[in-house]
Amino acid sequence: MTAANSQSAHACTAVVGLQWGDEGKGKIVDLLAPSYDAIVRYNGGANAGHSVVVGGERYALHLVPSGILYPGKQSIIGNGVVVDPEVLIRELDGLASRGVDVSGMVISDRAHVVMPYHKAEDELREKLLSQAGNVSTAGEAGEPAQASRAIGTTKRGIGPCYADKAHRATAVRVEDLLRPDVLKRRLRHICALKNAYLQAMGGEKTYTPEELIAWAEPMGRRLAPSIGDTTYLLHDMLGAGKRVLFEGANAALLDVDHGTHPFVTSSSTTVLGIPSGTGVPGSRIGNVIGVVKAYSTRVGNGPMVTEQINAVGDRIRERGREYGTTTGRPRRVGWLDLVAVRYSAMLNGVSSLAVMLLDVLSGLDELRVCTSYKLGGGTITGRFPPDADILSVAEPVYETLPGFPDEITTVRVREQLPAQARRYLDLIERFVGVPISHVSVGPDRAQTIIGQ
Ligand code: IMP
Numbered sequence: 001m002t003a004a005n006s007q008s009a010h011a012c013t014a015v016v017g018l019q020w021g022d023e024g025k026g027k028i029v030d031l032l033a034p035s036y037d038a039i040v041r042y043n044g045g046a047n048a049g050h051s052v053v054v055g056g057e058r059y060a061l062h063l064v065p066s067g068i069l070y071p072g073k074q075s076i077i078g079n080g081v082v083v084d085p086e087v088l089i090r091e092l093d094g095l096a097s098r099g100v101d102v103s104g105m106v107i108s109d110r111a112h113v114v115m116p117y118h119k120a121e122d123e124l125r126e127k128l129l130s131q132a133g134n135v136s137t138a139g140e141a142g143e144p145a146q147a148s149r150a151i152g153t154t155k156r157g158i159g160p161c162y163a164d165k166a167h168r169a170t171a172v173r174v175e176d177l178l179r180p181d182v183l184k185r186r187l188r189h190i191c192a193l194k195n196a197y198l199q200a201m202g203g204e205k206t207y208t209p210e211e212l213i214a215w216a217e218p219m220g221r222r223l224a225p226s227i228g229d230t231t232y233l234l235h236d237m238l239g240a241g242k243r244v245l246f247e248g249a250n251a252a253l254l255d256v257d258h259g260t261h262p263f264v265t266s267s268s269t270t271v272l273g274i275p276s277g278t279g280v281p282g283s284r285i286g287n288v289i290g291v292v293k294a295y296s297t298r299v300g301n302g303p304m305v306t307e308q309i310n311a312v313g314d315r316i317r318e319r320g321r322e323y324g325t326t327t328g329r330p331r332r333v334g335w336l337d338l339v340a341v342r343y344s345a346m347l348n349g350v351s352s353l354a355v356m357l358l359d360v361l362s363g364l365d366e367l368r369v370c371t372s373y374k375l376g377g378g379t380i381t382g383r384f385p386p387d388a389d390i391l392s393v394a395e396p397v398y399e400t401l402p403g404f405p406d407e408i409t410t411v412r413v414r415e416q417l418p419a420q421a422r423r424y425l426d427l428i429e430r431f432v433g434v435p436i437s438h439v440s441v442g443p444d445r446a447q448t449i450i451g452q
Helices: 003-010 025-035 085-097 116-134 158-167 174-178 180-200 209-226 230-239 273-278 311-319 338-348 388-392 419-432
Strands: 012-017 038-041 050-054 057-061 074-077 105-108 244-247 285-293 296-298 332-334 352-356 366-374 395-402 436-440 448-450
Touching: 012 025, 025 050, 025 244, 025 285, 025 352, 025 436, 025 448, 038 230, 074 230, 085 209, 105 209, 105 230, 116 158, 116 180, 174 180, 174 209, 180 209, 230 244, 230 273, 285 338, 311 332, 338 366, 338 419, 352 419, 366 419, 395 419, 419 436
Parallel strands: 012 244, 012 285, 038 074, 038 244, 074 105, 285 352, 352 436
Antiparallel strands: 050 057, 296 332, 366 395, 436 448
16 A cells, blocks of 8 residues: 555544444544544435534434534535435524534535435335234235334335435436426426325325425525535545545444345445445545444344343333434343444444443443354354344344443543453453444543543
8 A cells, every 4th residue: 555545544434333323423423523624424314313412512413414513624415315405404404593503514416305205105115014014924825924024214214215216217316406497397207106106005195296396496495505516525625635534324234235134224324335425435444433332222123133121121221311313212222242243343344443331231230242143953153144034033142241330430441440341341342353442431522431
């Protein structure tokens, strides 16, 4: 690697979640943001929820990159994001009303627009899938009754919007908001197709090009100054030696290709999504921080091998305030699954781990960590099978460690953690094979142990 290459490689850092989301990526982005010139979203949409506390104020962001909270930083929504313009404008207005300067945000003209019918489609698909699952196929077909096949989506229209991106002819991109005449003509065939599809699914509402233009045009005008070619913008910044931070939304195990399919989201959530979602090649990314919660949580349906539907799970949920930022749903809770985390760390090529919410585990008598799965036929594996049907019958094999009774929220140096907590961290590092760079022991920015 030449000196120039190596310098540019380190100009980019990615922060990605290694489980099913809500690992605390927002806090790590918040810690790192001051050292970067641009903070970039590359995937997902308003399904994500980042809570950041800055200057004692709590901000819940869904679409706007958390970099917006830092004056002088460029906040970029890359082409891989699906943008709900209503949510975006509401979020920008909310930030502006709290005195945040939102002028430094740029949205890719190539990002796709979540249209009102996408949300209707998301609802209808979920309803039909859950009904289909409830119909017992036992007996005649000789098959067991099926559990619901609904994904448990956030109903933000994410899947239908990405599906239209793949369908192409029915896609609407952010640049289309800037040319309502062209969009209106295209909406004729889009509405014809969408209405037929929605009605076939039992939907009652149909859409006209006129009403959709009336919805889109004012938002296009409003967002116009913030819409641009973010691919050139990013390459120009990198060429000028600027530093770029990529903020992953959702998380690795929800990745459309590599997650627990089909119970995943519809985007490339890992660092593998950065090149396609921004136009910046992977060779530019020199540092990847994998964010991992000290236990597991999941929102929505799908397998979770270490789930605890019991008093331990309830206790962790309450202590960790494990309720969705986007939907308010109680999160499913389980022990730390290192088989899954090691898989995600491998996919993301992580350079270091940030272990979050360690304080939530204090006071438990013992801690369990899953280090392999027992599959059908007694096979034991340390490999993660990213397939919902295989995972749903996998049984966890745990290592049990002593718990740490003391509160750790005031600890700032790893050596000063209780020995049991250090043992827990050592096991994570050894098993995943990656050093821990951050340990979070409370929600505040200061409640972080930095360095090994
Ligand atoms: P969708 O992204 O709304 O289509 O939902 C697909 C699955 O991903 C559901 O199980 C959601 O609960 C889950 N999901 C999507 N985004 C997030 C997130 O940011 N955190 C946690 N779960 C998420």
